[in-house]
Structure formats: structure tokens, C-alpha cells
Amino acid sequence: MPLYLDRHDLDGATAEDVALAHVRDLEVQDRYGARYLSYWFDYDRQSAFCLVDAPSTDAAAAVHREAHGLVANHILEVEPRQVEAFLGALPQARPAEPYVETAFRAIMFTDLEGSTAMTQRLGDVPAMRLLHRHDDIVRAALRLCSGREVKHTGDGIMASFASAVRAVEGALTIQRRVAEHSQQRPEQAIAVRIGLSAGEPVTEGQDLFGSAVQLAARLCAQAEPGTVLVTRAVHDLGIGRRLSFSGPRQLVLRGFDEPVDAYEAHWAAEE
Numbered sequence: 001m002p003l004y005l006d007r008h009d010l011d012g013a014t015a016e017d018v019a020l021a022h023v024r025d026l027e028v029q030d031r032y033g034a035r036y037l038s039y040w041f042d043y044d045r046q047s048a049f050c051l052v053d054a055p056s057t058d059a060a061a062a063v064h065r066e067a068h069g070l071v072a073n074h075i076l077e078v079e080p081r082q083v084e085a086f087l088g089a090l091p092q093a094r095p096a097e098p099y100v101e102t103a104f105r106a107i108m109f110t111d112l113e114g115s116t117a118m119t120q121r122l123g124d125v126p127a128m129r130l131l132h133r134h135d136d137i138v139r140a141a142l143r144l145c146s147g148r149e150v151k152h153t154g155d156g157i158m159a160s161f162a163s164a165v166r167a168v169e170g171a172l173t174i175q176r177r178v179a180e181h182s183q184q185r186p187e188q189a190i191a192v193r194i195g196l197s198a199g200e201p202v203t204e205g206q207d208l209f210g211s212a213v214q215l216a217a218r219l220c221a222q223a224e225p226g227t228v229l230v231t232r233a234v235h236d237l238g239i240g241r242r243l244s245f246s247g248p249r250q251l252v253l254r255g256f257d258e259p260v261d262a263y264e265a266h267w268a269a270e271e
Contacts, residue, residue, distance in 0.1 A: 001033075001053050003080050004060050006072035008048040014200055015041055015104035018048045019164075020236050024067035025050070027239070031066075032059040105160040106167035106198045106234060107212050108147070109220035110138055110174065113191040115155035130190050131155065137177045145170035150208055156192075156220070160208060164198045164237040168265050171196055171228040172243075179226065195219030196230040196265070198237065218253040219262060228265040235263040244268045 010018075018041040025036045034054035041048045050072070054060040057075050064071050112118075112134045119127040138157045142149055145166045150158040161167035171194045182189035197219065199212030219229040230238075235245050247263035 001055055002077050004052050004054060004057060004075050005078045006050045006052065006060065006064075006075040008050070008070055009073045010046045010048060010070075013041075013046060013048070015043065019104075020233065021048075021068045021070055022050070023236055023239050025063050028067050029063050032062050034059050034063050036063065104198070104200055105162065105208065105212070106164040106196060107201060107208065107216040108159045108161065108167055108171055109153070109156060109195045109217045110134070110159075111153075111156040111193045111220050111223075113193060113225040130188060133181060133188070134178070134190060134192060137181065138174055141170045141173040141177065144173060150206065158208075158213075158217075160201075164196075164234045165241050165243070167196050167198075168228070168230060168234060168238055168243055172265060172267055175226060175228060191225035193220050193223040193225055194228040195221070195223055196228065196234050198231060198233045214255055215253070215260065218255070219251075219260075222251055222253070222262070229262045230265050232261045232263070235265075238265070242268045 018039065022036065022039045029036055032054065034052055037051045037053060039048060039050045050064075052060045052063075054063075057077075060075060061071050112131060115127070115131065118130060121127075122130075135152070135157065138159070139149065141147070142159055145161065146163070147159045147161045147167065147170050150160055152158075159167075159170075161170065174192060174194065178190060178192050182191070195216045195218065197212045197216040199210070199215075201208040201210040201212045203209075215231060219231070223229040230245070232248065235248070238245065244266045245263040246266065248261035250259040251262050252259050
């Protein structure tokens with residue numbers, strides 16, 4: 001089939017917006033015999049580009065029209081060898097993460113359940129050892145899933161990821177490791193809450209601020225011990241991966257005017 005490259009001139013779009021649009025393309029592309037292989041987003045110029053294998057320009061446009069309504073401003077046929085000379089081997093169709101160096105981040109907060117009561121029950125030194133165990137588990141997951149520790153919050157850690165999918169994988173890895181620790185050492189059992197959001201937080205020094213950060217913190221506070229709560233944006237970016245979600249359920253969160261759709265993340269069941 002012909003290979004096409006299209007261009008979208010956008011106004012006010014974010015990396016998250018473009019990533020979600022690409023995910024929706026993948027959901028409907030089979031109806032038109034198309035394969036959306038990859039995309040790029042130029043934040044400064046507010047332009048997005050899609051690489052698609054499709055029967056025709058009409059089929060490629062129909063996918064965009066049904067998926068999200070963002071029909072390309074320009075589309076042209078390209079030679080595979082030209083694309084491969086520039087990009088290397090053509091990518092396979094898959095739910096993508098934002099291909100752009102922008103402020104887009106997935107934000108994670110962890111919270112060690114009952115840390116104050118733990119200190120009163122065990123004493124300062126044993127409770128601090130368990131906090132250190134939490135920290136070790138979280139930091140190991142961050143290394144594994146390409147996350148960055150932003151700061152320690154006293155009884156938890158705030159971290160950021162360039163990929164929402166990797167953030168969910170990191171959060172679930174943390175919960176799995178915490179469960180293993182508690183099973184192996186029941187006398188030192190701990191439980192952790194985790195909240196995840198995605199957006200474009202404000203950067204100041206090494207810290208992050210803004211509504212995406214506040215939302216992740218609020219979801220963490222609402223999560224049950226041992227669970228991971230995520231926003232709709234994180235849920236949508238996880239479509240098609242080895243993840244599953246229950247929900248949504250609407251939560252009224254302090255500082256947010258409208259109820260927020262929250263999903264609980266799980267590893268997908270093995271087939």
C-alpha cells in the first residue's frame with residue numbers, strides 16, 4: 001500500500017493531546033485498511049505529522065475524521081526508502097507515547113500508609129527502616145521504568161516520567177514489590193497508595209508544580225492501600241499495552257471544580 005506523511009496545523013495543542021489523538025487513530029484504523037505507524041509533534045510550531053500506510057489519502061483522512069475530527073491540512077505520498085533513510089526501519093503500529101521534548105510528564109505520588117501510627121507503634125528507628133524499605137522499592141522501580149525522583153515528601157516520593165505507560169508500569173511494579181516484601185516479612189508489612197496523572201507541569205529548578213501535580217497528589221490520597229489510581233488521560237495512553245483498568249469512578253477532589261474520572265490500574269491477565 002502507499003505510504004503517506006500528513007501535517008496538522010494545530011492551535012493550543014499539547015503533547016498529551018496529540019498522543020491521545022494517535023491512540024484513537026489506532027482504535028479505528030482497521031476499518032479503513034490503514035496503519036498509522038508513527039507521529040511527531042513540533043510544540044513550538046504547533047504542528048503534528050503522521051506516518052500512515054493506507055489504501056488512499058481518502059482512507060487516511062477517514063481514520064482521522066472518525067477518530068477525533070482532526071483532518072490533516074496537507075498529505076503527500078512518500079517513498080518507504082526515503083523514510084527509512086531518515087528514520088531507520090519503519091516503526092510498527094502501536095499505541096504511542098508523546099514523541100517530543102516538551103513539558104509533558106506523567107506524575108506519580110506514593111504514600112506509605114499509616115506512617116505516623118507506624119512510628120508510634122514501632123518507635124522511630126524501626127519505622128524509619130520501613131520507610132527506607134519503601135524508598136528502596138520505589139527508587140528501584142524508577143530506575144527500571146525510566147522515572148525520575150523529583151523529591152521525597154516525608155512518607156512518600158514524588159516522581160515524573162516522560163511516558164504515561166512507563167509510569168503505570170513503574171507504579172504496578174512498586175505495588176508488586178511491596179506485596180512481596182510484606183508476604184516475606186509479615187512482621188514488617190507495609191502498604192502504599194499511588195496516584196498518577198499526566199499533563200504539562202510547571203518546572204522550577206528540579207521541582208514540578210501545577211494542576212497535574214496536584215491531581216496526582218489528590219488521587220494518591222484517595223487511593224486504597226495497595227492500589228494505583230490514574231486519570232483518564234493516563235488510562236487512554238495505556239490502551240493496547242499489557243495493562244488493564246477498572247472504572248471509571250468519579251471523585252470529588254479538593255481544589256478541582258468538576259468531578260474527576262479515576263481508574264484503578266492492574267497488570268493485564270496473561271492469555
